[in-house]
Amino acid sequence: MTTTSATKQRTPWLIYTFGALAELLFGxxxxxxxxxxxxxxxxxxxxxAEQGFVVSSLLLGAAIGVGTAGRLAxxxxxxxxxxxxxxxxxxxxxxxxxxxxxxxxxxxxxxMGLGVGASAVVVSVYLVEIAPTRHRGKxxxxxxxxxxxxxxxxxxxxxxxxxxxxxRLMLGLxxxxxxxxxxxxxxxxxxxxxxxxxxxxxxxxxxxxxxxxPDTASIxxxxxxxxxxxxxxxxxxxxxxxxxxxxxQIRARxxxxxxxxxxxxxxxxxxxxxxxxxxxxxxxxGETAAVTANLSVGVANVLFTLxxxxxVDRIPRRRLLTIGTIGMVVAMGALSIYxxxxxxxxxxxxxVTLVSMIxxxxxxxxxxxxxVRVVVSELFPSAIRGTAAGLVLVLNWLANFVVGQTxxxxxxxxxxLSFAIFAVVGVLALVFIGKVLPETGGGxxxxxxxxxx
Numbered sequence: 001m002t003t004t005s006a007t008k009q010r011t012p013w014l015i016y017t018f019g020a021l022a023e024l025l026f027g028x029x030x031x032x033x034x035x036x037x038x039x040x041x042x043x044x045x046x047x048x049a050e051q052g053f054v055v056s057s058l059l060l061g062a063a064i065g066v067g068t069a070g071r072l073a074x075x076x077x078x079x080x081x082x083x084x085x086x087x088x089x090x091x092x093x094x095x096x097x098x099x100x101x102x103x104x105x106x107x108x109x110x111x112m113g114l115g116v117g118a119s120a121v122v123v124s125v126y127l128v129e130i131a132p133t134r135h136r137g138k139x140x141x142x143x144x145x146x147x148x149x150x151x152x153x154x155x156x157x158x159x160x161x162x163x164x165x166x167x168r169l170m171l172g173l174x175x176x177x178x179x180x181x182x183x184x185x186x187x188x189x190x191x192x193x194x195x196x197x198x199x200x201x202x203x204x205x206x207x208x209x210x211x212x213x214p215d216t217a218s219i220x221x222x223x224x225x226x227x228x229x230x231x232x233x234x235x236x237x238x239x240x241x242x243x244x245x246x247x248x249q250i251r252a253r254x255x256x257x258x259x260x261x262x263x264x265x266x267x268x269x270x271x272x273x274x275x276x277x278x279x280x281x282x283x284x285x286g287e288t289a290a291v292t293a294n295l296s297v298g299v300a301n302v303l304f305t306l307x308x309x310x311x312v313d314r315i316p317r318r319r320l321l322t323i324g325t326i327g328m329v330v331a332m333g334a335l336s337i338y339x340x341x342x343x344x345x346x347x348x349x350x351x352v353t354l355v356s357m358i359x360x361x362x363x364x365x366x367x368x369x370x371x372v373r374v375v376v377s378e379l380f381p382s383a384i385r386g387t388a389a390g391l392v393l394v395l396n397w398l399a400n401f402v403v404g405q406t407x408x409x410x411x412x413x414x415x416x417l418s419f420a421i422f423a424v425v426g427v428l429a430l431v432f433i434g435k436v437l438p439e440t441g442g443g444x445x446x447x448x449x450x451x452x453x
Contacts (some may be wrong), residue, residue: 012212016139018184019126020146021177022082022119025089027150028174029058029112030270031298034277035158036167038287043167044102048408051278056404057106061113062120063397069118070125070390071238078126078386079190081118083182088115090178097172112174117397119143121390124373129191129385130211134313141309141370148305148365151273152298155291158277162291193382196224227382241387245380253379254388256437261396263429264372267328268422269364270400271407272357279357282411284350293354297361301369304362308370317371317440321433324367329426331360332419340416356419378440 033055041051065088073081092112099105123143131139154170161170189211195204201221208217245254272279276297280290311320335356342349373393380388410418 012210015130015188015211016127016142018181018187019082019130020123020142021181021184022085022089022115023123023143023146024150024153025086025174025177025181026116026119027147027152028154028177029089029093029109029116029150030147030273031151031154032158032170032174033058033109034273035155035162035291035294036170038162038277038281038291039165039167040105042165046102048412049405050102052405052408054102054106054109055408056401058109058113058116059397059401059404061110062117063113063394063401065114065117066121066390066397067117067394068390070121070386070388070393073122073125073386073390074194074384077190077194078122078129079185079188081122082126082188083185085115085118085122086178086181086185088112088118090175090182093172093174093178097168097175099168108171115178117393120373120397121386121393124377125386125389126191128374128377129193129382130189130207132213138309138313141305141312141374143373144365144369145302145305145309148298148301148369152295152302155295155298159291159295162288192220193224196221197228197382201225224382238387238391241384242391244384245388245391250379250381252436253438254392257376257379257389257392258395259432259436260372261376261392262399263425263432264368265396265399265403266422266425267325267364267368267429268332268403268407268419268425269361269368271403271418271422272361276357278408279411279415280350280353282345282415283353284345284347285354289350293350296354297357300358300362301365304365305369308366311366312370312374317375318433318437320367321371321437322367322430324363325426325429325433327363327366328360328368329423329430331356331363332423332426335360336416336419336423339419343414343416375437375440379438 037051037054040046040054044050046054069081069085072084089112092108092115095111096105096108099108127139127142157170157173161167189207190203192204192207192211195201195207204221204224205217208214208220213220244250276294277287277290280293281287285293308320308324335353338349338352338356373389376392377385377389407418410421
């Protein structure tokens, strides 16, 4: 998209920040369950399989949410669906905090998962579509910064509340930012692309003015109208969207998006996040020490996400993904070898595990964390972006569900095997990046990316 202007225009970071706030809730719910599980396990005497289901019920809900939210976002708009997401987070968090049984807790986390899935697709699409080309990668990755910030906040809350074992308060605190999100939506405009696609060009110009680009609004809207005229009109059914996704012109991009969305789960990142305290206890830390050590994981995650945001518009997406994947493979490979040689819990094993986890998650945050959902959104044309990204991310969350459900049992059986599998998948990911994934960065506008399909 053309965004050049003789005058320097303001960047509405407050709007971008509120746009990403739903992802902070996603991160909080992801991070807090690992600490809360230490107390939930004691209260309900859960087996490893039951622990996996308490965690992965959220992921199953996310698979449903991500599949429906993209479609709703294409029909109703990006902003209304983010509002629904905030309400769902608030309801799910409240029910989880009051859950009298494991079954109700699982149901509450399933509801929270609907919000997680919706935020995963709609926030990325929203941020990518309101961002100027020169900052698209950085603004699009604000969602990931919000995720890791939410994880860090969860670790801090867990650290403060772990001595009391008050897991209900840990889960219930997510209601507060959900309400802030709902109120903050008053500041947020609808995306210009969605407005143009629905014949509301005047509203699109107004939206661009609120986004700090009034001087270029007419030019941008004209670009959007030309791009939309070349596309099939909005209102496609899900079947028609799928047909478009696998049309010869963009079939390769669809397979690339699917591969990226599935691989990001099987490299093991979310399993490390969900079960970080459990993994550290298994390696040799006491429960209190594990929760304390977990803070360093959260801090590293945030710092390297910030570094990734600084690099994502300067380094081609594929190169950044390659750099991060190499670090991930080295960390998981080293941890697998050490665990195979020294399988029993020990102080040395605990610290090796912690350092490996920090290297792994830092490498992920630098690369996959800031790139994946941005790239998935960039790969599809505007007319089907919300629905197509949502459908692809269904597979992402189903893969997340499978890994989250199986990891506790696999870890109990063999830590070395668990980490070795993640290392092998990382090697496969390197091949995928080099041979299959197209480049969507390098200063290209979304319209230029579409034209090269």
